[in-house]
Amino acid sequence: MESRKRTFIPIAVLAxxxxxxxxxxxxxxxxxxxxxxxxxxxxxxxxAWAQQSxxxxxxxxxxxxxxxxxxxxxxxxxxxQALTLLLQDSGLRYSVLKEGTVTLSDSSADGPTAVPVNxxxx
Amino acid sequence: MDSREKETLSxxxxxxxxxxxxxxxxxxxxxxxxKWLSASPLHVREVLLAAKxxxxxxxxxxxxxxxxxxxxxxxxxxxxxxxxxAVPPSRxxxxxxxxxxxxxxxxxxxxxxxxxxxxxxxxTYSTELxxxxxxxxxxxxxxxxxxxxxxxxxxxxxxxxxxLNAGQxxxxxxxxxxxxxxVHTATSIVEAVGTQFDVRVVGNRTxxxxxxxxxRVLKPQMDAVTVDMPAPRLAAGEVASxxxxxxxxxxxxxxxxxxxxxxxxxxxxxxxxxxxxxxEFNRYNAAPRLKVExxxxxxxxxxxxxxxHSPESLVEYLQQDPSLEFERKEGEIVIRAVxxxxxxxx
Numbered sequence: 001m002e003s004r005k006r007t008f009i010p011i012a013v014l015a016x017x018x019x020x021x022x023x024x025x026x027x028x029x030x031x032x033x034x035x036x037x038x039x040x041x042x043x044x045x046x047x048a049w050a051q052q053s054x055x056x057x058x059x060x061x062x063x064x065x066x067x068x069x070x071x072x073x074x075x076x077x078x079x080x081q082a083l084t085l086l087l088q089d090s091g092l093r094y095s096v097l098k099e100g101t102v103t104l105s106d107s108s109a110d111g112p113t114a115v116p117v118n119x120x121x122x
Numbered sequence: 123m124d125s126r127e128k129e130t131l132s133x134x135x136x137x138x139x140x141x142x143x144x145x146x147x148x149x150x151x152x153x154x155x156x157k158w159l160s161a162s163p164l165h166v167r168e169v170l171l172a173a174k175x176x177x178x179x180x181x182x183x184x185x186x187x188x189x190x191x192x193x194x195x196x197x198x199x200x201x202x203x204x205x206x207x208a209v210p211p212s213r214x215x216x217x218x219x220x221x222x223x224x225x226x227x228x229x230x231x232x233x234x235x236x237x238x239x240x241x242x243x244x245x246t247y248s249t250e251l252x253x254x255x256x257x258x259x260x261x262x263x264x265x266x267x268x269x270x271x272x273x274x275x276x277x278x279x280x281x282x283x284x285x286l287n288a289g290q291x292x293x294x295x296x297x298x299x300x301x302x303x304x305v306h307t308a309t310s311i312v313e314a315v316g317t318q319f320d321v322r323v324v325g326n327r328t329x330x331x332x333x334x335x336x337x338r339v340l341k342p343q344m345d346a347v348t349v350d351m352p353a354p355r356l357a358a359g360e361v362a363s364x365x366x367x368x369x370x371x372x373x374x375x376x377x378x379x380x381x382x383x384x385x386x387x388x389x390x391x392x393x394x395x396x397x398x399x400x401x402e403f404n405r406y407n408a409a410p411r412l413k414v415e416x417x418x419x420x421x422x423x424x425x426x427x428x429x430x431h432s433p434e435s436l437v438e439y440l441q442q443d444p445s446l447e448f449e450r451k452e453g454e455i456v457i458r459a460v461x462x463x464x465x466x467x468x
Contacts, residue, residue: 058391
């Protein structure tokens, strides 16, 4: 009779070797995404945006901005449209690096690759 | 067939097609696949289901050293035997044999899992750098084992004990009042009845994060505990750190979605230092390793989200800063401030 030692059966390996090193996300996809972002500290809300968009995001931690309360965002938006809504009145603007990573900077400062965001400031 | 069955079938079809695409994926497809896989438990389940069914066939000898490249090559040859020309498949729908391909790959994945993890009869599981493992324990609990981790499982009629010796694991525990589920590390025992939580060993500390439900954090000498014994409790969204002296430190609430993000090979940073961020990438990638020099630079803090396998994206971002310089060595990228004072002498 067969031994029944192996009671714990690994049922799948998600072998990361399959994905190896990807060279960044594809450029920000325009397809709309269903967002579920509660009102929370802005840095966490933006991380949720990046997760739900499947995009990469990085920006320097600036305490007072990162910890302001974000708006809630529920519904279907194109990623950059959603980001624009989240950044409204934050004093931050976004730019997109060559490999598709989104980065944020102070909108009062000059950034060489910055993309102006329409209507994000009043 | 009812609508639920239809839904399952269509996910199965998608799973099959994805496995096919993942034979020779582009970067974009890889990213899309992992996004799809992590989008729904149903997607993962579909892969697991196929794997479980096929596992009974025991078509592969687990003791062989199965290289992933060999596995994929073998999967390809199997597919061509089924009747497909040997040319690389186009990305069109070929459901009939895509199923076969999916099943075949699933078996190969299981064979690889066996080789990687069943090193003895004491149920020791481990992952290499850059690998992850999903396994179902015999009580129905599911464990996600992260990169570079080692875990031993010992179940009895009284308790379900798991020993996390290194690395990180996320536990989805099946409810069983009569058998508490305990995760042991060098500095703590995390006990749950039915819940979802993450345990990570970092140096001589243990980090515990709760996704769902409540866990108790006990000291190792409190092994023979009873239910009414006092111990700190952690609820969903709470994170605690236990150091080598048994010092328990509760941290601020975190985003629950962020705790499990590593399952999707995503790194989420909330005001983390550049030193920590670089080390996180290094947990998943043998090359390029990121080395950040200088305390001032190492302690700069950032927010953000990355694919664990895109250290180059971080470098690309940092390269925008003219005050930094980058040195590419064999399998390593050194990042340091340009100012002569902070450049370390060899």
